[in-house]
Amino acid sequence: MNLRKLFAEHLSSWIMEMGPEGDVVLSSRVRLARNLKGYKFPSIASQEELAKVLSAVEKFITKSERELKLLRLGGLDALSRQELVEKYLISPEHAKDSPSKGVALDAKGEISVMVNEEDHLRLQVIKPGLAIEDAYKIANKVDDEFESALDYAFSSQFGYLTACPTNVGTGMRASVMLHLPGIVSLGQIERVATACSKLGLVVRGLYGEGTASKGNIFQISNQLSLGFSEQEILSHLHSVSQQIIEEERKSRQRLYEENKIEFEDQIYRAYGVLMYARRMDSSEALELLSRLKLGIDLGVVKDLEPVILKELVVAIRPAILQKIVGLTLEPGERDQKRAEIIRERLSQSN
Amino acid sequence: MNLRKLFAEHLSSWIMEMGPEGDVVLSSRVRLARNLKGYKFPSIASQEELAKVLSAVEKFITKSERELKLLRLGGLDALSRQELVEKYLISPEHAKDSPSKGVALDAKGEISVMVNEEDHLRLQVIKPGLAIEDAYKIANKVDDEFESALDYAFSSQFGYLTACPTNVGTGMRASVMLHLPGIVSLGQIERVATACSKLGLVVRGLYGEGTASKGNIFQISNQLSLGFSEQEILSHLHSVSQQIIEEERKSRQRLYEENKIEFEDQIYRAYGVLMYARRMDSSEALELLSRLKLGIDLGVVKDLEPVILKELVVAIRPAILQKIVGLTLEPGERDQKRAEIIRERLSQSN
Numbered sequence: 001m002n003l004r005k006l007f008a009e010h011l012s013s014w015i016m017e018m019g020p021e022g023d024v025v026l027s028s029r030v031r032l033a034r035n036l037k038g039y040k041f042p043s044i045a046s047q048e049e050l051a052k053v054l055s056a057v058e059k060f061i062t063k064s065e066r067e068l069k070l071l072r073l074g075g076l077d078a079l080s081r082q083e084l085v086e087k088y089l090i091s092p093e094h095a096k097d098s099p100s101k102g103v104a105l106d107a108k109g110e111i112s113v114m115v116n117e118e119d120h121l122r123l124q125v126i127k128p129g130l131a132i133e134d135a136y137k138i139a140n141k142v143d144d145e146f147e148s149a150l151d152y153a154f155s156s157q158f159g160y161l162t163a164c165p166t167n168v169g170t171g172m173r174a175s176v177m178l179h180l181p182g183i184v185s186l187g188q189i190e191r192v193a194t195a196c197s198k199l200g201l202v203v204r205g206l207y208g209e210g211t212a213s214k215g216n217i218f219q220i221s222n223q224l225s226l227g228f229s230e231q232e233i234l235s236h237l238h239s240v241s242q243q244i245i246e247e248e249r250k251s252r253q254r255l256y257e258e259n260k261i262e263f264e265d266q267i268y269r270a271y272g273v274l275m276y277a278r279r280m281d282s283s284e285a286l287e288l289l290s291r292l293k294l295g296i297d298l299g300v301v302k303d304l305e306p307v308i309l310k311e312l313v314v315a316i317r318p319a320i321l322q323k324i325v326g327l328t329l330e331p332g333e334r335d336q337k338r339a340e341i342i343r344e345r346l347s348q349s350n
Numbered sequence: 351m352n353l354r355k356l357f358a359e360h361l362s363s364w365i366m367e368m369g370p371e372g373d374v375v376l377s378s379r380v381r382l383a384r385n386l387k388g389y390k391f392p393s394i395a396s397q398e399e400l401a402k403v404l405s406a407v408e409k410f411i412t413k414s415e416r417e418l419k420l421l422r423l424g425g426l427d428a429l430s431r432q433e434l435v436e437k438y439l440i441s442p443e444h445a446k447d448s449p450s451k452g453v454a455l456d457a458k459g460e461i462s463v464m465v466n467e468e469d470h471l472r473l474q475v476i477k478p479g480l481a482i483e484d485a486y487k488i489a490n491k492v493d494d495e496f497e498s499a500l501d502y503a504f505s506s507q508f509g510y511l512t513a514c515p516t517n518v519g520t521g522m523r524a525s526v527m528l529h530l531p532g533i534v535s536l537g538q539i540e541r542v543a544t545a546c547s548k549l550g551l552v553v554r555g556l557y558g559e560g561t562a563s564k565g566n567i568f569q570i571s572n573q574l575s576l577g578f579s580e581q582e583i584l585s586h587l588h589s590v591s592q593q594i595i596e597e598e599r600k601s602r603q604r605l606y607e608e609n610k611i612e613f614e615d616q617i618y619r620a621y622g623v624l625m626y627a628r629r630m631d632s633s634e635a636l637e638l639l640s641r642l643k644l645g646i647d648l649g650v651v652k653d654l655e656p657v658i659l660k661e662l663v664v665a666i667r668p669a670i671l672q673k674i675v676g677l678t679l680e681p682g683e684r685d686q687k688r689a690e691i692i693r694e695r696l697s698q699s700n
Contacts, residue, residue, distance in 0.1 A: 261686060265628035276622025278615035336611060 001325070003345045007311055010324050012087060012109025012126065015314050018307050019129020023297040024245045026177040026217065026310050027126050029088070030135040030234075032143050033162045033171040033225075034121040035153040041163040042116045050100035050116045057115050060149040061104055066142065068111065073101040079328070082319035088126060090114055111142060118163045119171075121146065128310075130241060132174050132234050140230075159226065169226030174234055176241050179309070181216040181294045182251030183244075189218075192244060199240055200224055215286030215313060220244070256298055267295030274342050279335040285316050285342060304349045312342055351675070353695045357661055360674050362437060362459025362476065365664050368657050369479020373647040374595045376527040376567065376660050377476050379438070380485040380584075382493050383512045383521040383575075384471040385503040391513040392466045400450035400466050407465050410499040411454055416492065418454040418461065423447070429678070432669035438476060440464055461492060468513045469521075471496065478660075480591060482524050482584050490580075509576065519576030524584055526591050529659070531566040531644045532601030533594075539568075542594060549590055550574055565636030565663060570594070606648055617645030624692050629685040635666050635692060654699045662692055 081095040102115040114122040160171035193203040270291035293309035431445040452465040464472040510521035543553040620641035643659035645651040
């Protein structure tokens, strides 16, 4: 397998690039919730009404100069829908079968617009590293394009109207995905999460709301979308992120200097198991990849590209894994193929 | 470090060669206990008397055509004495300081004659693999040479007289060192040990009497030296060994076939940790090397020489390790150097 090539074909650009502060920040994401005037919110709309929303969006996309491709989720098999979830392009809720759900995607996997999720439109932009501002700029531009053709539900008092009151106002949710092995190792993640909460931010594990963290990966996002401007929300999240980045870097340095040999040994053992194991489940892979990434970022492991963690964390998920190798696999077979892909990708690193 | 060269300089020939049935049998050893007529046994002899015994042996060796070199243990530092213990050339008891103890060695590390251990002479020959008969032939020849010059304490009723009654008669102890990961994994080692005991044989762990097994390595030897001829003892040990070898091979095959993926995964994970760890204590090293050797012997791992286990099991011992690298090391430093030597030796395998 030429995994570099296969990964480039299957993985979004934000996964294949490091971006700013890439030693700690995996990605930045901005999501805008929008609804069309004159149609009920999806949860209470008839299928007929939802079909009209989807058609209106499709009509706009077809005419638009921005090259987006609309997929109707009803026309995709379960594996392909799951793949979109694992790539963060649609929500797990959106993957559930329905004739009138759709998603518009750009070629790079940077922009996605879910149609008829909780709101009529959920426009999302993901960028590599700490780039909340950049992600917002693109999202704002795409949003303007949509708004020029579609009539949004907007109140001069509340701002953009959304199905759930927590999204009213800017309709914006901005988030960063952080790799925090240092803070976790020093037992400080609870304190950081509590501090974030007091600052109006929410900390979640890798797979979003209600899930525990795996591989020391966390998402931090704004809790409120009302009462602040987009700029205020973005710069607040940016500045808190920078504080966490600093704390994470200091924590790593402290752990390393407290016992260099033990630290290096743990990193290299993780590297060894990743390079040699013949089967591996997702949890173990995330844990070992997290340790290896820490070693790469601290310069302990010098022969691997730092972007490997992000690539592999995404590539080893069940549906993406099967899409990359072009096979339908049972869970046991996936554990073997996962180990194989990790071995081969690490071997092809330089 | 060119470890192949360093190992060849420091390790005995039986360690560097596989020998017959080398997938299960690491080595065969024959030891003859002899005493000189007219001198008290070492435990009750005066230093003067012991010095006379040592001189008599030295005089014979100097004249003899067999190229043995006599070392006076009093003239060696503690590390060098410990090295001889770890190479199985002298007993731990013999390494304790005393002005009149000595050991005569050949260049290959195959023959050793301890002087003034429990008996005046303890003549030992080690061969690689299952070669009890060969080891005895050499031991017998060397014994004849000694007997031609030195007057042995011998009784026509009891045979050779020895300090401990368990050695009277032939004065012979024959043993084989076996690697039994299959039998241990299937929980059958207790049964095998009990069966051996009923057959007049003793099973011990890697470091001899009273120590637990490490790395699934066991020594099996005859319990009695009186009432049987040398030939009877040797052929009995040989035939029991062959039964154990067969059981071990069947056990390995069964374990492998019951779950090939799990089996291969465990072996490769051991290989990965051995190839990447930055520090490792002896116990872990033995355990992982045992697993790796099993993988080599079953053809799961194809790129390593099977003799590597034996080389490394010996080379990573504290004193030998320090002699090989030419440094005096603290225990923590030894764990690092041990990991380094294992990594490098495995990398230099082909």
